[in-house]
Amino acid sequence: MNLTINFNWPTGENSASVEMAQPNVNDIDMEFRVGVVPKEHPDKIAWHNSGWVVGDRDMKRVVFRVKQGDKVVVERKKKGEEEIQTRNEWDVNEEWPTEAHGAAMTVVPWYL
Numbered sequence: 079m080n081l082t083i084n085f086n087w088p089t090g091e092n093s094a095s096v097e098m099a100q101p102n103v104n105d106i107d108m109e110f111r112v113g114v115v116p117k118e119h120p121d122k123i124a125w126h127n128s129g130w131v132v133g134d135r136d137m138k139r140v141v142f143r144v145k146q147g148d149k150v151v152v153e154r155k156k157k158g159e160e161e162i163q164t165r166n167e168w169d170v171n172e173e174w175p176t177e178a179h180g181a182a183m184t185v186v187p188w189y190l
Contacts (some may be wrong), residue, residue: 079105079133079190081112081152083168085178094170096150098131098140098190105133107157110190112140115167117147132157147171152190166190 080100087095098112109130113123126140144150150168155161168188178184 079108079110079152079154080187081150081166081168081190082185082187083150083170083173085170085173085175085184085186087183089181089183092146093143094146094174095141095143098152099137101133101135101137108133108163109155109157111153113151114142114144115149115151117145123151130155144170146174154190164190 079098079102082097082099084095084097087093096112098110109132111125111127111130113125115123126142127138131137131140148170150170152166153162154164156163166188173186175184175186
């Protein structure tokens with residue numbers, strides 16, 4: 079599964095767009111969920127898509143916007159199981175590329 083963060087989008091608003099999409103053959107038996115830990119509420123996760131999405135070809139893209147101080151969280155588990163296998167977290171502020179300012183946007187992809 080790919081997670082892509084478009085830093086400084088829309089430009090000049092100290093925000094980024096986040097997209098989770100493009101599952102691969104390793105994701106067929108997996109479920110994913112993605113959320114945001116808002117800067118104002120560091121102890122809460124706002125999950126998108128109301129839960130888990132299956133990493134198959136029919137998966138719909140998950141796209142949303144975050145502010146520079148927020149964190150993006152992605153959890154992964156085997157389909158039908160309760161135990162979370164991995165949890166990744168990106169602090170949007172810490173990951174912010176130096177070149178993503180003014181009129182410049184920077185795209186950074188990660189594989190989950």
